[in-house]
Amino acid sequence: MAFLLLAVLALGLAVWIGMWPSLVERRRSAVRARPFPDAWREILRWRVPYFRRLPADLQLQLKQHIQVFLDEKSFVGCGGLEINDVIRVTIAAQACLLLLNRPTDYYPGLHEILVYPAAFEVPTRQIDASGLVTEKREGRVGESWARGQVVLSWHDTVEGAAEHEDGHNVVLHEFAHQLDQETGSANGAPALPSRRRYREWSSVFNAAYAQLQARLGVGEPSVLRAYAATSPGEFFAVATEVFFELPATLQEEYPALYEQLARYYRLDPLSW
Ligand SMILES: [Zn+2]
Structure with a gap:
């Protein structure tokens, strides 16, 4: 029973x-x-x-x-x-x-x-x-x-x-961290649909991260502020702010990064 x-x-x-x-x-x-x-x-x-x-x-x-x-x-x-x-x-x-x-x-x-x-x-x-x-x-x-x-x-x-055109937005920043945290800790890689996409994401983000650190090292200005270089998680959050607010400059300075973000967010703010 x-x-x-x-x-x-x-x-x-x-x-x-x-x-x-x-x-x-x-x-x-x-x-x-x-x-x-x-x-x-x-x-x-x-x-x-x-x-x-x-x-x-x-x-x-x-x-x-x-x-x-x-x-x-x-x-x-x-x-x-x-x-x-x-x-x-x-x-x-x-x-x-x-x-x-x-x-x-x-x-x-x-x-x-x-x-x-x-x-x-x-x-x-x-x-x-x-x-x-x-x-x-x-x-x-x-x-x-x-x-x-x-x-x-x-x-x-x-x-x-x-x-909304200065690349600073605390709400976009913190909610980008939330998306990142859906896959565990905020490590700069949100949920992506396949292993191939993770490989592409990681290669583009690592190169852009290194490019930003090199620019900061020689005092060259960058659309991504210095805080983005403190960790991959902060890099993704700051890149998200800039993707929405300064898309043309981001695309000019970091075209591959812009493309990855456009594919992830399924948006093209440049066209608006
Ligand atoms: Zn942050």
Whole structure:
């Protein structure tokens, strides 16, 4: 009897797990079919000028992604900040730019977006070669945690959205880390469809990383800022900011890198 009960429960669980993706998709389709609120459209108009740069089909896609993102993710105000729709829509619009044209599960590992009014401090701990531990507090404008959180400074989010042609955007940066973290640690290689694509990605990114370090070494300017040379993960995040905001310069300085990013994001910002 107990065995039969267990078998029925196991079967029920298997059916439920099997149906889960279609239930999620059904819910998302219903959310996308809702009318996009006028107030949100106004927020896009005033706070996210990049939106106007997109072709009409991508604008529509982005609005639908924003609806699903805001339906599924929680926002937490920190340091006295109260969350409102201006904050939610401005962040969601930029985060969802990275999902356009791609099959997406909407940052499945991400649950919460923590927002501070401005730059915030985090405790850091460094151990040098001799084992000496240094603990201090460092200022940050954004962070991406593999355990399901992105942390943002609202002040820098607003600035990043307003100045959309300077290659600096904290939201694009932190959400690029989220994509990178979907495959484990942020190592500069997000999920790619085949081993051949990983080989191409790694050869192009390694060459561009070396090229940036060489440029920095002789004081030559580069569209990729020096912070990109601190690790492959930061390189991918900074390259993503520049891909969206300064595509022509990126393509000119690092054509193979631009091509890899265009294939990964399935977008060609140069043509907009
Ligand atoms: Zn970073």
